[in-house]
Amino acid sequence: MELVTQHLVQPDDLNYHNNLFGGKMLSWIDEGMAMYVMNKIRYTNIVTMSMDNVVFRSPARAGDIIQIYGKIVKYGKSSITSRTLAITNHPQTGKMSAVIESDITYVCLGENGKPTAYFRNFTPPT
Numbered sequence: 001m002e003l004v005t006q007h008l009v010q011p012d013d014l015n016y017h018n019n020l021f022g023g024k025m026l027s028w029i030d031e032g033m034a035m036y037v038m039n040k041i042r043y044t045n046i047v048t049m050s051m052d053n054v055v056f057r058s059p060a061r062a063g064d065i066i067q068i069y070g071k072i073v074k075y076g077k078s079s080i081t082s083r084t085l086a087i088t089n090h091p092q093t094g095k096m097s098a099v100i101e102s103d104i105t106y107v108c109l110g111e112n113g114k115p116t117a118y119f120r121n122f123t124p125p126t
């Protein structure tokens with residue numbers, strides 16, 4: 001997997017239990033993976049279709065670094081599926097814990113806003 005993006009958890013990112021707010025984490029993953037996919041396929045009119053198996057395995061706190069890794073796992077006709085792994089890196093101890101593993105599917109839209117078979121004539125990057 002490739003490092004896609006990373007974020008330092010700031011106090012504004014916490015919920016009232018002082019853990020990283022799950023919605024913030026999902027937005028980092030969705031935005032980071034969407035940019036990763038756009039760069040891989042050289043196409044930007046994509047929407048998020050699904051994020052499966054979203055399980056928050058361990059909490060992150062202020063000062064932790066969230067690292068988001070990704071790879072492409074499947075090309076369909078209009079859809080592309082990526083796998084992501086988000087890890088908490090505690091910089092003072094070097095300890096890492098997995099937070100989320102998920103497959104995310106994006107769909108390419110045409111000018112009419114409907115799915116377009118972008119991958120019919122697409123050669124995946126090596």
Ligand SMILES: CC(C)(COP(=O)(O)OP(=O)(O)OC[C@H]1O[C@@H](n2cnc3c(N)ncnc32)[C@H](O)[C@@H]1OP(=O)(O)O)[C@@H](O)C(=O)NCCC(=O)NCCS
Binds near residue numbers: 048075076078105
């Ligand atoms: C994405 C959207 C245009 C798809 O429309 P649709 O009529 O359901 O499209 P289709 O049934 O033709 O499916 C399109 C592709 O999605 C895939 N797909 C459908 N349901 C899926 C699911 N639950 N999980 C993964 N892929 C799915 C289909 O297999 C198809 O892939 P393929 O073309 O590679 O074979 C529509 O559902 C939509 O606008 N969703 C909202 C997207 C959004 O707002 N996202 C959040 C903000 S970016």
